[in-house]
Amino acid sequence: MPWVFDPHRPLYLQLAEKIEAFILAGTYPAGAKIPSVRDLAKEAAVNPNTMQRALAKLEEDGLVITQRTSGRFVTEDKKEIAKARNRLAQEEAMQFIMKMQKLELKKEEIQAIINKMLGEMKV
Amino acid sequence: MPWVFDPHRPLYLQLAEKIEAFILAGTYPAGAKIPSVRDLAKEAAVNPNTMQRALAKLEEDGLVITQRTSGRFVTEDKKEIAKARNRLAQEEAMQFIMKMQKLELKKEEIQAIINKMLGEMKV
Amino acid sequence: MPWVFDPHRPLYLQLAEKIEAFILAGTYPAGAKIPSVRDLAKEAAVNPNTMQRALAKLEEDGLVITQRTSGRFVTEDKKEIAKARNRLAQEEAMQFIMKMQKLELKKEEIQAIINKMLGEMKV
């Protein structure tokens, strides 16, 4: 299954999000070694430069740590991972609420729309 | 109060969103005449072409109707406005939930974070 | 029932087409006097200048004749009316076929689509 991207958004951002998802989901657990840039790039069918940029972003975000000689690793600290997840979730939720309030929706309406949508979903 | 923009996103989209917010909030009520492209451009300190593009988007979305020589008007149909508000809210909510699920949050967690955030807000 | 227009096309053209339809349909029969520009303009809720322009177009097309003192009349010559109808129909049909051929449709396909569409219509 080849990776699939939205051509209207920067490729490196989408790569970063994907790998981030692997980390938060435990596919790459805390402390695990991350495949080399070359391997990742090959798997995603992407230029290594682009993958490099994606990993650089993850390092900025504190999810990934580079050991100069042995490669990149998911941060050891599980709290760090949880913190990252929370931070991202907070940011998204904040932006979401701001947008909804621009649309003149009240608290209850926001909660209602979220609850309804979650109720309709299988998972 | 000068209009302020995020330099990372297209200006015309931000203009469209701003005017859309005015319509949904009733600042430009149903059927009202919208200021001319030139006036709006002057107020936003933006090139008329850019403002034109923003308004063209609003017309695509059905919120605004163009009378070729007499100006642009907010759609008479209040249902149309309500529909647009709902459509936008649904889209935002959907995207938000997708993002949260990528972060491996469960239903209850999503609801909790929303409820908590809304609870902390004054309004 | 107020006249209704497409704001994206010149008003005077739409007026001309409407009056032309009246003539071809016999609502204004051959030789009949056409209401004054003022009356027509009032009925259509349109600026007299605009209606004037519409009638000028009809005169160009040979459907209407101006008697300088007594007003405008539909051409006496029924053949002239029939001719105008045929000419317009021919032009439209020609343009239509050209467009369809640009879409790489074959003769039979063009006929099929027309026949099918006519078959589905009530009238």
Added chain:
Amino acid sequence: MPWVFDPHRPLYLQLAEKIEAFILAGTYPAGAKIPSVRDLAKEAAVNPNTMQRALAKLEEDGLVITQRTSGRFVTEDKKEIAKARNRLAQEEAMQFIMKMQKLELKKEEIQAIINKMLGEMKV
């Protein structure tokens, strides 16, 4: 052969139609790379901005897909192309029939004029 345009209709629309014709005719086959905006603009002797607008319209219509940095491509999906062709043909046929009915032509007359015209054509 320099491209030739009707000065009464927006240039960008005519450009879009021209390129669309190339796609439907197979000159730009499914999946093929479309020349860059700059090249196309040079060939048509038109400002790159104008050509950009034309291509943006084709993307809206689903005939063309943009890969942000590597160029634009005709959609891979041949069904999509066929669908676009059908949609356009339907629209044209509908408009044509409406116009003919405004001219008070009956079903049989419409069919007759089309059949006669197609019969006279060589191809």
Added chain:
DNA sequence: GTGGTCTAGACCACC
């Protein structure tokens, strides 16, 4: 080099 955006300034049809 690719697409995308923005400005400045001009011209047009229409009413």
Added chain:
DNA sequence: GTGGTCTAGACCACA
């Protein structure tokens, strides 16, 4: 005066 279109030329992010 209104919206709409076009050109010329510049700058940007991305790969």
